[in-house]
Amino acid sequence: xxxxxxxxxxxxxxxxxxxxxxxxxxxxxxxxxxxxxxxxxxxxxxxxxxxxxxxxxxxxxxxxxxxxxxxxxxxxxxxxxxxxxxxxxxxxxxxxxxxxxxxxxxxxxxxxxxxxxxxxxxxxxxxxxxxxxxxxxxxxxxxxxxxxxxxxxxxxxxxxxxxxxxxxxxxxxxxxxxxxxxxxxxxxxxxxxxxxxxxxxxxxxxxxxxxxxxxxxxxxxxxxxxxxxxxxxxxxxxxxxxxxxxxxxxxxxxxxxxxxxxxxxxxxxxxxxxxxxxxxxxxxxxxxxxxxxxxxxxxxxxxxxx
Amino acid sequence: xxxxxxxxxxxxxxxxxxxxxxxxxxxxxxxxxxxxxxxxxxxxxxxxxxxxxxxxxxxxxxxxxxxxxxxxxxxxxxxxxxxxxxxxxxxxxxxxxxxxxxxxxxxxxxxxxxxxxxxxxxxxxxxxxxxxxxxxxxxxxxxxxxxxxxxxxxxxxxxxxxxxxxxxxxxxxxxxxxxxxxxxxxxxxxxxxxxxxxx
Ligand code: SF4
Ligand code: SF4
Numbered sequence: 001x002x003x004x005x006x007x008x009x010x011x012x013x014x015x016x017x018x019x020x021x022x023x024x025x026x027x028x029x030x031x032x033x034x035x036x037x038x039x040x041x042x043x044x045x046x047x048x049x050x051x052x053x054x055x056x057x058x059x060x061x062x063x064x065x066x067x068x069x070x071x072x073x074x075x076x077x078x079x080x081x082x083x084x085x086x087x088x089x090x091x092x093x094x095x096x097x098x099x100x101x102x103x104x105x106x107x108x109x110x111x112x113x114x115x116x117x118x119x120x121x122x123x124x125x126x127x128x129x130x131x132x133x134x135x136x137x138x139x140x141x142x143x144x145x146x147x148x149x150x151x152x153x154x155x156x157x158x159x160x161x162x163x164x165x166x167x168x169x170x171x172x173x174x175x176x177x178x179x180x181x182x183x184x185x186x187x188x189x190x191x192x193x194x195x196x197x198x199x200x201x202x203x204x205x206x207x208x209x210x211x212x213x214x215x216x217x218x219x220x221x222x223x224x225x226x227x228x229x230x231x232x233x234x235x236x237x238x239x240x241x242x243x244x245x246x247x248x249x250x251x252x253x254x255x256x257x258x259x260x261x262x263x264x265x266x267x268x269x270x271x272x273x274x275x276x277x278x279x280x281x282x283x284x285x286x287x288x289x290x291x292x293x294x295x296x297x298x299x300x301x302x303x304x305x306x
Numbered sequence: 307x308x309x310x311x312x313x314x315x316x317x318x319x320x321x322x323x324x325x326x327x328x329x330x331x332x333x334x335x336x337x338x339x340x341x342x343x344x345x346x347x348x349x350x351x352x353x354x355x356x357x358x359x360x361x362x363x364x365x366x367x368x369x370x371x372x373x374x375x376x377x378x379x380x381x382x383x384x385x386x387x388x389x390x391x392x393x394x395x396x397x398x399x400x401x402x403x404x405x406x407x408x409x410x411x412x413x414x415x416x417x418x419x420x421x422x423x424x425x426x427x428x429x430x431x432x433x434x435x436x437x438x439x440x441x442x443x444x445x446x447x448x449x450x451x452x453x454x455x456x457x458x459x460x461x462x463x464x465x466x467x468x469x470x471x472x473x474x475x476x477x478x479x480x481x482x483x484x485x486x487x488x489x490x491x492x493x494x495x496x497x498x499x500x501x502x503x504x505x
């Protein structure tokens with residue numbers, strides 16, 4: 001059987017601000033025997049809350065251009081960003097169901113000699129791991145179970161919402177992201193505001209960072225009320241930026257100081273697959289660069305070579 | 307009195323928020339349907355399903371901390387109060403978390419309605435400067451968050467990756483294609499116009 005491969009859609013935040021996620025994803029997919037193919041010349045997805053709010057047809061056309069890169073090679077796309085997933089998945093879905101939009105998009109794409117065909121699927125990493133690779137296969141690779149690490153989750157919004165359209169998970173009682181994270185051996189810690197938005201989306205972070213941080217702060221306080229956690233895991237780099245860098249920004253805007261290590265699910269898996277944090281650069285998260293400190297290795301139960 | 311108040315402060319705030327002495331009431335004789343039609347065409351097809359139950363606002367994390375009221379905006383839109391909707395700064399407080407969409411009993415898809423109203427707002431020249439700058443970045447670099455400094459390339463190298471990823475940051479022809487798309491859809495003009503207005 002030919003090796004399963006995905007086109008790897010990087011987006012903006014992963015490759016340009018949190019490259020440790022890109023690096024970790026490459027390690028994890030390689031371990032799982034799944035190919036990641038470069039999507040040469042892929043652009044911004046473009047950001048769904050931003051471009052989708054400005055001009056739907058332009059948003060769909062730029063997203064469709066990205067989709068055509070994968071269509072040409074005939075492999076599905078996978079991405080590790082809730083926002084990129086939202087743009088690519090939604091645009092793909094909407095153009096498959098709305099002929100008027102599809103025609104408008106293709107008229108625009110004709111300008112650059114491209115055509116949206118609707119021949120491929122888009123998967124979030126979470127989705128690819130759960131339904132295309134399977135929990136059993138992931139468990140086979142856990143060589144360093146993160147025993148005793150208390151793990152809070154931030155699933156974020158756009159990979160499972162809107163639920164009626166995406167049909168991925170029950171967004172009110174989701175279990176898929178948790179199931180994947182629990183394979184790492186870390187202990188799941190529930191908190192009341194687990195499912196609220198990080199605050200960054202919908203062009204809000206761009207417009208009013210303080211307002212966006214209020215959402216984040218609410219989540220942190222809710223987590224502390226529940227007894228706190230050693231790490232927060234998310235499937236999205238924009239949420240990761242908001243929760244990670246957000247701690248530095250919250251300190252500036254509010255009189256509050258938090259110290260949470262925030263990991264992308266791929267970083268969590270890379271660690272529990274036995275990779276060392278410096279193999280993918282866990283310590284390069286912007287929080288640590290700004291605060292000139294390091295992940296709390298002791299809480300993570302990992303001895304880092306620094 | 308139809309209701310009792312616990313404190314004078316809250317009574318006062320109710321008065322300020324509702325008093326026609328502060329702000330004259332909007333006269334709604336015959337609702338103007340054209341705005342609703344515009345919204346339906348731009349991605350909010352179910353807006354007319356709304357029966358004003360308030361589930362959306364009750365679920366809304368943006369509404370919990372600001373004066374953003376998604377139910378209110380939908381009602382205003384249904385009454386044809388276009389200018390009220392598109393000029394309100396709160397329109398941009400929605401993080402598009404889709405909680406309201408997942409809970410609305412009438413399948414209104416409020417998030418998409420808000421995005422559609424934002425589309426109309428932008429088409430009529432209401433665009434915040436930071437948003438316009440983000441849009442410009444995509445036309446300039448192919449990415450809303452570009453690889454715009456040596457530091458970011460160093461960061462990539464540090465984690466064991468090639469300095470420039472194989473996306474539009476590496477391929478100028480990709481950026482050229484994005485520009486052509488923006489020119490074709492008129493999106494480049496939307497951003498330019500705003501620039502002139504700001505000056
Ligand atoms: S939840 Fe739906 S029906 Fe209820 S007010 Fe909001 S949009 Fe209208
Ligand atoms: S999508 Fe927007 S309006 Fe709906 S609940 Fe989230 S922030 Fe509120």
